[in-house]
Amino acid sequence: MKFIIRTYLFLFLVLSITSCTEKNKSNQQTQTNQSPDNKKIDVVQPEDVVTPPNLPPLGKWMYTSEKKYSDWLGEKLNGKTLREPVNIVIVDSISKSADDAKNLLIKNFKLAGFEIRSGHSGGYLGFIEKMLYTQLPDKPDHAFADKPFEEDNNHGRIFGPCLINGVYYFTGAFSREKVVVNIPVHQFVSFNAARIQLSENLNTNSTYKFAGKVDMKNRLETESITTGDCDGKAILLSAAK
Amino acid sequence: MKKIIFLSFVIFFTITTLSSFAQTNKLRFGLKYQIKSLNYEFVDDVPNHKMGVSHGVGLAYMKDGSQANVNVYFVFDYTDGNGNFIENYVVQMSDVSKISIKADGTSFGSADDPMFNANVTIMSGTGEYEGIKGKGKMTGNRRSQLDDKATVNLTFELEYTLKNQ
Numbered sequence: 001m002k003f004i005i006r007t008y009l010f011l012f013l014v015l016s017i018t019s020c021t022e023k024n025k026s027n028q029q030t031q032t033n034q035s036p037d038n039k040k041i042d043v044v045q046p047e048d049v050v051t052p053p054n055l056p057p058l059g060k061w062m063y064t065s066e067k068k069y070s071d072w073l074g075e076k077l078n079g080k081t082l083r084e085p086v087n088i089v090i091v092d093s094i095s096k097s098a099d100d101a102k103n104l105l106i107k108n109f110k111l112a113g114f115e116i117r118s119g120h121s122g123g124y125l126g127f128i129e130k131m132l133y134t135q136l137p138d139k140p141d142h143a144f145a146d147k148p149f150e151e152d153n154n155h156g157r158i159f160g161p162c163l164i165n166g167v168y169y170f171t172g173a174f175s176r177e178k179v180v181v182n183i184p185v186h187q188f189v190s191f192n193a194a195r196i197q198l199s200e201n202l203n204t205n206s207t208y209k210f211a212g213k214v215d216m217k218n219r220l221e222t223e224s225i226t227t228g229d230c231d232g233k234a235i236l237l238s239a240a241k
Numbered sequence: 242m243k244k245i246i247f248l249s250f251v252i253f254f255t256i257t258t259l260s261s262f263a264q265t266n267k268l269r270f271g272l273k274y275q276i277k278s279l280n281y282e283f284v285d286d287v288p289n290h291k292m293g294v295s296h297g298v299g300l301a302y303m304k305d306g307s308q309a310n311v312n313v314y315f316v317f318d319y320t321d322g323n324g325n326f327i328e329n330y331v332v333q334m335s336d337v338s339k340i341s342i343k344a345d346g347t348s349f350g351s352a353d354d355p356m357f358n359a360n361v362t363i364m365s366g367t368g369e370y371e372g373i374k375g376k377g378k379m380t381g382n383r384r385s386q387l388d389d390k391a392t393v394n395l396t397f398e399l400e401y402t403l404k405n406q
Contacts, residue, residue, distance in 0.1 A: 209380045210356035
């Protein structure tokens with residue numbers, strides 16, 4: 001009896017993942033052909049960059065590995081294409097090297113309950129100062145997440161570090177998703193909820209502390225594109241001596 | 242004369258050595274409290290300038306897993322929901338020892354979901370914390386506007402010494 005139940009559960013899980021992947025692929029293809037929002041970006045446009053006080057120029061958006069605006073794998077919100085905003089900025093003035101900065105970030109995220117987990121798409125890019133940075137975690141199809149992908153979770157990617165005058169800068173894009181078991185798919189829930197959960201956990205449990213908000217000017221609502229509940233701000237966290 | 246110099250040296254050495262044995266301890270805890278009362282007046286100099294007082298109650302979560310009841314009293318001077326505050330906490334441990342703490346800080350970010358940081362001074366203690374002295378940092382946030390039911394999350398990282406150590 002136990003064997004039958006286990007087999008059934010295994011098959012259900014396999015079918016769920018397959019179905020989810022197919023849906024995402026299908027959505028991506030649809031977007032490639034039809035969406036006005038996913039043209040390839042060879043050079044990040046000036047209107048897609050902000051220069052907040054005391055910070056380097058920061059890209060407003062997360063990009064796919066093909067240098068297109070990331071659109072939450074084609075998920076639609078109220079019939080509109082999602083655009084994924086940068087909603088976390090981290091300033092590290094402690095680390096002495098890029099590797100130190102990366103290691104501190106991974107350690108702090110783990111302390112905050114955001115571990116490197118599989119089951120998420122990868123290869124994303126984010127712009128800081130002059131160039132696009134590849135994502136952390138750098139393992140294919142992994143992201144920082146507070147729960148396994150089979151459960152409702154907050155997850156995202158970090159870009160950088162960019163070194164300027166001895167200070168390391170990272171940006172990040174985080175969102176909350178829920179798992180709709182009976183369809184089954186991953187569904188977008190919120191950008192703000194993930195942002196506050198991550199930053200609260202970091203402030204409480206790690207050396208990254210609240211340092212303010214950054215006006216990213218990345219709240220977008222057009223006829224075809226939306227940033228959901230994004231308020232146009234990123235939470236700034238800082239590791240200082 | 243040599244004896245006096247020798248004795249002075251011994252006394253100085255003893256005092257220095259003993260004072261260096263005053264052990265520095267770390268106290269790290271999270272505090273979650275709810276605002277129970279809030280009173281304020283508008284200051285008619287710039288728009289949305291408020292000064293007020295508030296009281297809250299909550300729980301401190303110690304690193305060893307224990308919890309402590311906390312009463313929070315604060316005065317604030319905010320414009321558009323952000324500005325300066327002085328917050329006092331009376332932390333009552335499970336063994337009825339008490340610590341009184343004062344935070345002098347700022348609220349920033351936005352009025353809707355502000356963040357806080359403050360310099361913290363440990364004012365006094367009773368029971369196990371008799372003779373406590375210390376200082377440190379507080380950081381935190383509130384996920385909503387300041388009202389009489391808002392919940393506040395804070396984290397304290399303090400260093401202290403005790404008179405008897």
